[in-house]
Amino acid sequence: MSIPRNPTEQQRNFFQDVHEVVRLVPVGRVTTYGTIAHYLGARHGARMVGWAMMAAHTANEYVPAHRVINRNGLLTGKQHFATPTAMQEALEAEGIRVIDDQVQDFKRLLWDPATELE
DNA sequence: ATCCTGACCACCT
DNA sequence: CAGGTGGCCAGGA
Numbered sequence: 001m002s003i004p005r006n007p008t009e010q011q012r013n014f015f016q017d018v019h020e021v022v023r024l025v026p027v028g029r030v031t032t033y034g035t036i037a038h039y040l041g042a043r044h045g046a047r048m049v050g051w052a053m054m055a056a057h058t059a060n061e062y063v064p065a066h067r068v069i070n071r072n073g074l075l076t077g078k079q080h081f082a083t084p085t086a087m088q089e090a091l092e093a094e095g096i097r098v099i100d101d102q103v104q105d106f107k108r109l110l111w112d113p114a115t116e117l118e
Numbered sequence: 119a120t121c122c123t124g125a126c127c128a129c130c131t
Numbered sequence: 132c133a134g135g136t137g138g139c140c141a142g143g144a
Contacts, residue, residue, distance in 0.1 A: 002142070011141090033126055037139085045139025046126035053125050070126065077125030122144085131135075 003055045014044060018052040019059050021113055025067045028094045029111035030103060032071045039113045053077060066090040073106030 004011060017040055025031050033049040040049075049068075056063040066087045070076045075098065078087040088098045097104040 004142080034128090037126080042139090046128095047124065047138090048126090048140055050125040051141070056125095065125080068125075075125090080125055120144105123142095124140105126139090128138090129136085131133100 003058060007055075014040075014048070015052045015055050015059070018049055019056060019061070019063045022053075022056070022063050022065065022068055023061065024113065024117065025064060025111050028096060028109070030067045030069055030073075030091075030096065030106070030109050031111045031113070032069060034071050035110075035112050035114070036068070050077070054080065064090075067111075069103060069106075073103040075101045075103070 007015065018036060021036050021039060022031070033046040033053075036049045037044060037046040053063075053065055053068060056065040065077065066081070068077070075087050075091075078084055078101065081087045088101070091098050091103065096109060103109065
């Protein structure tokens with residue numbers, strides 16, 4: 001899978017929407033692909049959120065991609081970071097405990113824009 | 119055009 | 132209750 005060289009208007013908007021939501025995630029909290037998809041109206045599958053995240057490192061503004069994990073609290077996207085440990089280290093630097101790719105106390109740390117943002 | 123695969127998830131056996 | 136399946140949309144072979 002790769003990022004489109006010349007994204008359509010629709011794709012750029014989708015990327016920006018996803019990135020914007022991710023930037024709203026508070027330090028020390030996490031959110032999930034599915035949550036974002038649902039918040040954006042579920043018009044795109046959760047897979048598309050993950051797809052948009054691949055464009056995170058090419059975005060103009062910083063996107064804390066390490067705060068986006070899957071619904072089980074697993075760091076499924078860590079392979080896409082500069083190093084395999086970068087994601088976990090970024091989370092731990094914010095006070096989040098990660099053991100064996102699993103965010104501890106994940107349920108309490110979960111940040112859902114639909115309910116937290118209003 | 120067809121089939122496969124993907125930073126996923128909800129639903130159905 | 133665990134594993135399988137389909138759906139989501141897009142891109143590459």
